[in-house]
Amino acid sequence: MPPVRHARGQGCCGRPGQRERKSRQPGRVVRRPAVRVVAVTDERIPAGAALTARQITEIDAGHIWHPYGAFPPSTPSLVVESASGTRLRLADGRELVDGMGSWWAAIHGYRHPVLDDAARAQLDRMSHVMFGGLTHEPAARLAQLLTDVTPDGLEQVFFADSGSVSVEVAMKMAIQYWRSKGRPGKHRLLTWRGGYHGDTMGPMSVCDPDGGMHSMWSDVLPRQIFAPTPPRDYDPDYVLNLELLLSAQADETAAVIVEPLVQGAGGMRFHDPRYLQALRDACDRHGVLLIFDEIATGFGRTGRMFAADHADVRPDIMCVGKALTGGYMTLAATLCTAELGRAISAGEAGGLMHGPTFMANPLACAVGAASLELLVSRDWETEVADLEDGLTAGLAPAWDLPNVVDVRVLGGIGVIELDAPVDMVSATDAAVAAGGWLRPFRTLIYAMPPYISTPDDLATVTGAMVAAAASQAQGGSPG
Template identity: 60%
Template structure:
């Protein structure tokens, strides 16, 4: 009889890899708290929050209750509505920057970016500028794997160079200086202004990951650049989009990364931690000005997007439970505590040969190498320390669940250092 792993290898295509895969995945049989139980009986502390989504850990009572409560499983969102979706949208409006008043519920983070780009294009069309069809962004970014999202990812260092020639040609500024704070880099802000000025007649909007660039390189930049982008967008009447899919809901030390800069975008995309990792859901929030333009007959008369599972009641219920659970707890204290343990625990990596940088922000810890990671060796080292990590390119990083105990965070940090040593 074929084993589960044999069947997986024959039939299951895993992300970012060939079919069949080059390595066999670990088989998970249970997940509780911050631990993954494997088929061979081992337990691994999850240092990744399941791609940054499971901020409450696994089998959280409040989120379990949201799924098991007597509720409608699914109804189409066209022409119908329901309490979970309305409550969720209202809650998101309450906790995000004030100008954001309207919520489009999407299937995933990538789809929320697609929706945001459509909003930008329709906004310009409504204002009599149909020739403004390009997006401005900066290098080093990652926004997802669907086609509009791929087009605003880094065109050279990203994962989507295969599609050059097919993707829309967007406008790319240089990557922001890799520092969270420090002296104000007016030269970079001037560079952003110059790029926008040069292409203003063809730009519909600007989209960036605020403060932290995620899968494009786990780089941190100063919030000051977000204020510069806000001024640039206002000057040229561009729609400013913040991709908070990875940074939202407290990961950087503020509830949203935009809060570090004290500015509000015209569109904000959220996802990942929105449902605590339980179900797939994201959202694109926008201002009344954007919603009015998209809804104007000149702009299209409405947003031409309607996912089959948009506003799914179960996903809406668990998202609402996740957000409420986050706000109920001292999430800021949890994130600060994780950051302190990671700062201390990752410090020894600075002395390792081949390490270019070690950095921590909020509940994010990164060891950057000067060469690509030997991923199997790095993962094996982490597993020997009882931790699950997934390095990529030249990065070994962690984003622990917010509920991780100090001793678990310390173990994660030791595993990152070990992975850097072996990888």
């Protein structure tokens, strides 16, 4: 593919630039606005003109980082022209059933009229105002809804830009709480191996330090405390050893942070909910806070509104995101108890020391409130139970494949685990050929589809998963 060239008058990053014309006056530069164009190989496209699929692909390959991606990309990304319901429509005319729910966020599907209307109505009022010294109805409405549906006692809401930021804020809450209490030595976090909590520096420090996707950063991250990955089934000896570790480290441990019930991007592992009660009890005995990262599991994905509800456990701090806006806007939240809020506010700093520019964005909060109201108005528990049944039935044939070591389903999560790393190209090609969109990683082919998925949708998604797994048995090379 020919390299993408910058249009004349653009800067090194492809941003529209300005041509410089030197003045006769020394030291003064007169800037004349350049014609705004987009550069695609040898073409010059006027601003506002529609791009072809080829042009999109070439600009994308030349300029845009994708998640965990590289330059040049190993394969071009598929160009999505539109999406509605559970379907992604590609620019080449193909239609795929989305098994990923836009990385687990689009629980209501795409172009839902309730969420579309909420976004339009809010745009007619205001898209954004700063949250320092100001407030607004969408933030108040969403905060009230969140305190209503989360475990009792979580009363204070901090609106964050993303899931990673919500975890950063949770960690800062825990550390600042103990500083306010005169215990600055309690500054470390204890967590399970095999976890994933985000891509920014604080969350990376509580991801698996050895086998995790952020292990390359271990030498520059804060040194946290790691317990073994929890077994799937309840093991009293594991609980005993976990408490012994916490007891030994309690004087420097601010909080325990875990993904309750499901370790998501770290390996799609499930564990017995009794471990959550064991953690709550141990934290209470040893004076340590408990943080639940419910970014992936929250809002019904496991069959209960939150994974914590399976054990009837309330953490001191909870992170939510992803499905919060139904996949429409980037928004997350960190909730804590009123006691934490009071203690932090009474400390030397006088408040929680964090404040994003786009905190509590009104547009995102309006859509988030509409999404949460829509969720609780529907029979979402039956919808997720139907997902569980459909995933279980549809993935049963995977057990017959020679390279499959496990098939597991919980709520709206279905996982095929292989005996070797997935080759992304061949696995994705097989899924697309079967009519489904998936994003396998490591040794896992999984799905977390929208709650509105029909039996036919689930048949397509599970068929695509089995086809992707079979493609690896037939010679897909490790990626």
